[in-house]
Amino acid sequence: MTRAARSATTALGVAAAGGVAAFAWGALVERNRFTVRTETMAVLDPGARPITILHLSDLHMAPWQENKQEWIRSLAILEPDLIIDTGDNLGHLDGLVGVRRALEPFAGIPGIFVHGSNDYFGPVFKNPMKYFAAPSRHHERSADLATASLDRFLEDELGWLNLNNAARALLLKGNRLEFFGVNDAHRGWDRLDRLPGAIEEMRENVAWNDEPAGNDVVSIGVTHAPYQRVLDAFVTYGASAIFAGHTHGGQVRVPGMAGALVANCDIPRDQAQGVSIWEHAGRSALLNVSAGLGTSIYAPVRFACPPEAVLVTLTPADISYP
Template sequence: MKKRALFAGALAVPAAAGIWGAVIEPHLFAVRRHTLPILPAGAQSIKMLHVSDLHLAPWQRHRASWVKALTRLEPDVVVNTGDNLSADIVPEVLDVFDGLLDVPGVFVLGSNDFFSPKAKNPATYLRSPSEVKHRTEPDLDVRALIRGFEARDTPVGDTPNRDTPGQTRGWHFLDNAEASLTIRGTRIDFCGLGDSHIDCDRIRMNADAESRGPDALDYPRFDPDAGVKVGVTHAPYSRTLEALTSAGADLIMTGHTHGGQIRVPFWGAPVTNCDLDRTRARGLFPYRNALVEISAGLGFSPYSPVRFACRPEVSLLTLVPKD
């Protein structure tokens, strides 16, 4: 009898963990909050909402409803770091973000905004980052997604969190591009890089530069007069973090890792799906002279539909003046 009980217990524990990770935890959405003292002295505080890795599929109505309700947080600016799709459902994704498109924002794309996920052995993630580089032509309507997020044809009128009444709704596309927004009186310069997971980042070195630092880079670059300098990219590969910090970023915002997606309690993430150390799979940490904030994101591939000890999340960063 004792052997049977032990055998039953040995089966019950992984079964319960499987049910939790596949059925329960993927619906336990969370808002991770950070307060960052990076604004100029005397500036008004700014609430920055970071959304990443939605990976929306048609049947995921609970996730869609939760994200639509994020307007309740009343952010001043939105940063979307990509991987919004798990299928060719651009209208549904745009509907999810419709309310937040009235808030000033920026976005970059991830590999799953170009390419639909493919079935693969999840164990391969333990050996090396996933491979999508052999696929050259997007099979998702990424152009429609970009047009929808930019949404430049609809004026928003006197929306309270916009400094310029009558400015059109929508976000700025930052794949290897720049944008400047004035939020609550502070100028924020954003500089983005394309998804380095599929080699879409365009880091350009200055051949005439003799030393490291901002002068060594043609891109990314920041205006030194900006109140805050924010780098944005989908995947936190070390080369992108190095480039953005060398350019003078105060803050770098990224996603892609899913926080490890399946974390070991009291030990952490086994992988990051990039070349970043597994201990930096999510959260906030210093990197050279900048802060890096990695969102564990909201979703997963439909072929790996589980999260364990890693709740789906968005981040709400409250920027305050420096001490």
Template sequence: YYAPKPKNPARYLMPKGKKKRIHGEHLPWRDLRAAFVEHGWDDLTHVRRTIEVADQYVFTAGVDDAHLRRDRYADIAGPADRGAAVRIGVTHSPEPRVLDEFAGDGYDLVLAGHTHGGQLRVPGYGALVTNCELDRTRARGASRWGAQMWLHVSAGLGTSPYAPARFACPPEASLLTLVPRGTTSDNHRKAAPRKARNTVR
């Protein structure tokens, strides 16, 4: 939504209550959205949608950027379709308040990004920060959120334009293998490249 603006990288280590949000100029995001939709993308911003994939129905819903508090979960609130093969939520920033809403509505999986995997990680310790309310241990990869829902946070490919480096956090494009609950994933794991393995039941 905003162009980058120079910031002190040390701000990411400051307590959240002591930081004033700094934005650059507004970007033409509506034009970008229109181009994506024109080329076949499904925009899940504040909508619920059922998608047919290989004769299976996937129930999906998404919210706008929760980090900027542009999310309006009330627009998509309500139980996810139990008749679908899988129920997937999408959010840019994995803010716990939004994840709790998805979990409460019965979603199986939420896909998120935003954290860059921590971008700078300390071996044996992990991410220093997530730049959101999510705890450091979930800065990238798959983890459980509650009793039934999975969360997957992609570390992504990019960096902050004013901290253009990664350490112990290689760029990645995630490949998820979704399998029915209660089934083994060994065969799926053997078929996937080592660094792309994430099996979600």
């Protein structure tokens, strides 16, 4: 073997070893390196009491994922005022067992939720390289997950509000909050045409109509998949803040490179994780996209993008932070 051939063989060997090491890190370590990202959104009425929101997303829960379940349970120590769950809680036919275990400590804490498609359909193997070409496609099949049981748990046992193509209101720490949300836009289940009527009905019947004095109303949009049409509609309907998941933050990133490699929707890749500003038709809202806490059981790897819950503090707009 010539020197050049030996050098090429060595280089290939080093590259292969590096690839194996990266995969092992992503599958065995980083996928379970759960983190809490903290953010501040100054959207409340001046002088209002701050609100702490725990944003959970994309659990993709399987029953055997006990470490993830215990870590989520431990977040109760943060004592959030509100939970926002942006969907894809289930990740297995028996995933509700793990979801119940993970979320039981939050019973009685106000919460709202929307669904992703993985709250209806169990995971299937997909070629990850196809995500670089376009958002993943779906094939018609019957729902096979315990969606109705998940809803009963979230609504009846935890007391959370269902925002799938709906609008609801909450009075929290003296703050008047209205929420509107959609079902999974990745599947085309968002019914933006229904939201104006739902918002109008909510505003006509909300309890604080009988109490004209008080803080201004703050509107918050909630979606699983942050498609541009949904974000634009939320801004049009007056949202000051928007919460979303779905992207997994790209799930696999290049260290040191800003932005996700893929987002699996049409949001700009540099807004696929974190807090940014979404602008539309001369108006804007703060947008928080969570990288989520799980992965498909068929793609159990994260790299340079650890799983996360997000602790967001809503503060008065008259408070500035450096």
